[in-house]
Amino acid sequence: MAAGVGGTTGAGRGDTVFRILLTGLAAAIPLVFLALVAQLAWSSWPSIKAFGFRFLTSGTWDPVAGEFGAGPMIFGTLYSSLIALLLAVPLAIGVAIFLTEFAPLWLRRPVGTLVELLAAIPSVVYGLWGIFVLIPLLRTYAIPPLQAALGWTPLFSGTFYGSSMLAAGIILAVMILPYISSVSREVLAAVPPSQREAALALGATRWEAVWSAVLPYARPGLVGAVVLGLGRALGETMAVVMVIGNRHDLSVSLIEPGYTMAAVIANEFNEAAGLQRAALFEIGLVLFAVTLAVNALARFLVWRVARDSAAGSKAL
Amino acid sequence: MISRVARRRLQSHVMTGLTVVAALLALLPLFAIFADLVVKGASSLTWDFFVKNPPAAGATGGGVANAIVGTLLVVGVGSLIGLPIGVGAGVYLSEYPDTAFAKAVRFIADVLNGTPSVIAGIFVWTWVVRPMGHFSGFSGGVALAVLMLPMVTRTTEEMVRLVPNSLREAALALGYPRWRTTLGVMVRTAWPGILTGGLVAIARIAGETAPLLFTTLGNLNFKTDLMQPMQTLSLQIYVFATSPFVAWHRLAWGAALVLMGMVLLIGLGARWVTRSRMTRG
Numbered sequence: 001m002a003a004g005v006g007g008t009t010g011a012g013r014g015d016t017v018f019r020i021l022l023t024g025l026a027a028a029i030p031l032v033f034l035a036l037v038a039q040l041a042w043s044s045w046p047s048i049k050a051f052g053f054r055f056l057t058s059g060t061w062d063p064v065a066g067e068f069g070a071g072p073m074i075f076g077t078l079y080s081s082l083i084a085l086l087l088a089v090p091l092a093i094g095v096a097i098f099l100t101e102f103a104p105l106w107l108r109r110p111v112g113t114l115v116e117l118l119a120a121i122p123s124v125v126y127g128l129w130g131i132f133v134l135i136p137l138l139r140t141y142a143i144p145p146l147q148a149a150l151g152w153t154p155l156f157s158g159t160f161y162g163s164s165m166l167a168a169g170i171i172l173a174v175m176i177l178p179y180i181s182s183v184s185r186e187v188l189a190a191v192p193p194s195q196r197e198a199a200l201a202l203g204a205t206r207w208e209a210v211w212s213a214v215l216p217y218a219r220p221g222l223v224g225a226v227v228l229g230l231g232r233a234l235g236e237t238m239a240v241v242m243v244i245g246n247r248h249d250l251s252v253s254l255i256e257p258g259y260t261m262a263a264v265i266a267n268e269f270n271e272a273a274g275l276q277r278a279a280l281f282e283i284g285l286v287l288f289a290v291t292l293a294v295n296a297l298a299r300f301l302v303w304r305v306a307r308d309s310a311a312g313s314k315a316l
Numbered sequence: 317m318i319s320r321v322a323r324r325r326l327q328s329h330v331m332t333g334l335t336v337v338a339a340l341l342a343l344l345p346l347f348a349i350f351a352d353l354v355v356k357g358a359s360s361l362t363w364d365f366f367v368k369n370p371p372a373a374g375a376t377g378g379g380v381a382n383a384i385v386g387t388l389l390v391v392g393v394g395s396l397i398g399l400p401i402g403v404g405a406g407v408y409l410s411e412y413p414d415t416a417f418a419k420a421v422r423f424i425a426d427v428l429n430g431t432p433s434v435i436a437g438i439f440v441w442t443w444v445v446r447p448m449g450h451f452s453g454f455s456g457g458v459a460l461a462v463l464m465l466p467m468v469t470r471t472t473e474e475m476v477r478l479v480p481n482s483l484r485e486a487a488l489a490l491g492y493p494r495w496r497t498t499l500g501v502m503v504r505t506a507w508p509g510i511l512t513g514g515l516v517a518i519a520r521i522a523g524e525t526a527p528l529l530f531t532t533l534g535n536l537n538f539k540t541d542l543m544q545p546m547q548t549l550s551l552q553i554y555v556f557a558t559s560p561f562v563a564w565h566r567l568a569w570g571a572a573l574v575l576m577g578m579v580l581l582i583g584l585g586a587r588w589v590t591r592s593r594m595t596r597g
Contacts, residue, residue: 018495022411025404026421029469032462033424036431036439043442094338102332103339115342120579121349122523124550125572128557129349132356132565174345181342205328235432237526238550242558262434266526269438270533284435295430 036288044282046275055282061248063272068279070286072250076165076258077287080240081233083169083254088177089226095177096184096225101210112185119178127242130171135162135243138170143255158256163245166254171239176229183228183302187221188214190306217305224301231294235287237262261287353573360570369538370552376563380571382538383552386453387575389540390532390548391522393457398464398521399514405465406472406510411498413477422473425466436462437527445531453539453546456532460521467520471513475506508589515586519579525550549575 047055051068058069095115099108143160150156191214199209215222245257246267261283269280318326364379371378405425409418440459445451479502487497503510525548528534533545534555549571556568 014496015494018498019412022404022408023417025401026408026417026469028401029405029421029425029428029465032465033428035443036428036435039439039442040435043438091338091342094335095342098332098335098339102335111339111343114346115339118342118346120519120583122525122550122575122579124523124525124553124557125349125353125576128553128568128572129352131557132569133348133352177342205324207328207331208324211331231430235430235434237432237434238554242554262432262526265434265438266529269441269530281438284438287432288435291430291432292427295427299426 040281040285040288044278044285047278047282050275051279055279056286059248059250063276066275068276070261070264070279070283072248073259073261073264073283074286075250076244077234077260077262079252080165080168080172080244080258080260081230083165084172084176084233085226085230087170087173088180088229091173092177092180092225092229093184093222095181096188097210099181100185100188101206101214112182116178116182118174119182121175123175123236123238124242126171126175126239130167130239130243134170135164135167138162138164138167147255154252155254158251158253160255161245161257163243163257164255165244165251165258168240168244168258168260169254171243172233172236175236175239176232179232180225180229183225184218184222187218187225187302187305190221191217220301221305224298224303224305227294227298227301231291231298234294235262235291237266241266350576353569353576356566356569357571357573360566361573365567365570370536370556370567371563373559374561374563378563378567380547380549380552380567380574382535383547383549383571384574385538385540386532386535386546387522387548387550387578389542390453390456390528390546391460391518393454393542394460394464394521395514395518397457398461398517399468401461402465402468402517403472403510403514405469407476407498407503409469409473410476410502422470425469428462428466429470432526433463433524434526434529437530440527441530448543450543451531451533451545452543453532454542456528456546456548457542459527459531460524463524463527464517464521467517468514471516472506472510475509475513476502478509479505508592512586512590515582515589519582519586522582523550523575523579525554529554549578 047068051058055069056074057071058067059071060067060069061072062068095111099112103111139160139162147156147160195213195217196209199213200206204212240260241263244260244263246259246263247257248259249257251258265280265284265287269277272280362379364377366379366384367381368377368379369382370380405421409422412418436459440455440462444455444458448455483501483505484497487501488494492500528548528551532548532551534551535545535547539546553568553571553575556564556571559565
């Protein structure tokens, strides 16, 4: 931009002081980051030393014996996020296609704003709604027919107590939907109109133009939007801790309780000491590393499609 | 037999219809949650709700005055720390965009933006709560500032970058020093946008709960001392919703309605600031 201008005008001292001041403020961000990484590594060291790689797969969580493993929590984090993605992705991409391709112009802004309003609802309010509205609804209307039809599969075996993997997955789906749909919208809007027009000119129907011209062009960006949603789901804490049941057992059943990495930190950190606290820090370290990798991948994918629009930086 | 063209047209209509269904399904939870908040929360909003503290476990009556005041204080501390640093860092990124340091800061800000908020909680617990020896409203404010910082930085950068470079060149040509050009022309022109970004960030942190669990901790009593454990609406909703007491459940819904109202009001304020800039510009 205007690099170097300050130096040549000879305005001198004021500019130097100003630049040092701004640099100092900007340095706060890498400082926080370094302090965070150093602290997570330092605090989890006793646990890393005691359990090694076994920590990531072991299912034992025994504060009395001092034996800890994060296997069920890592599984629960991935499993609940997968359920959330399966539910949210078709909806979110459907919304994005509707809003960029089909909806009348006057409808696009208000509907888009309303969907994004889902992102404004605090996590703890989602949890409250999950406990008192969603879980009773599931208990009355969804679980009995599901168990009658699919009770023989491992997915619906066991007893439904309310708090469950399914409840967490549904709440997470609602929470990540606005993120996926808003980035998908930006990505679809960034597809050059010529792609659409060429397909239509060749005689494609409006849907065929979307399916065969717009979506293939946008695919990496859409995948990026989904990966971004995954990043959100992996780290979500309060809503999950309130509806997932917080049980240290590994089960593929959707209707049984589970645990996630974020939830176990939220639930047990204040009561933990010694090796248990170190184990919780190590879970935090793993969660931090996973979300970092996932978010970096999402940013790269969105950037590939929408590098010229504001999509990447705005949404990420 | 329907013709190929008719079939393709039908397919197009069906798929369009499915995207409409997706939009309706996406809006369903929004309306359901807002309706439940109003239906279950509004009846709690008595005078007592705003001026009294929570009742003892199992008792009825009372309010969430302590949590409302605590939320304002903790969010206030977070904003006082997070906003100035974030705006300064954002101005740095927009003014010296291509230095290696700026690129690193930008990347790290984005990384921090995606970090789960519960991690900010254990981070601030280690650096603030443990050295101080006790939980406090102040440490919660620090945790919220950590969450705010990268958001404010990136929006500020974008807003200042939207200002046409010709304004900068005009100011420099008139002999303004660099720092006055930046503050008096660039930042001043971008100010409504920076303010909007700040308000959006405040709305985001006002509803945060996870980082406050290990910092402000929560408190059933009325506290204005920032060095003491403090209640916030979000913590109160969590504790009350997961308790077995019906009276506390009612207060949780009321608190959720108030919190949602606060978040929406701040969000509306942000929109209003943006709009007033648009009509004036």
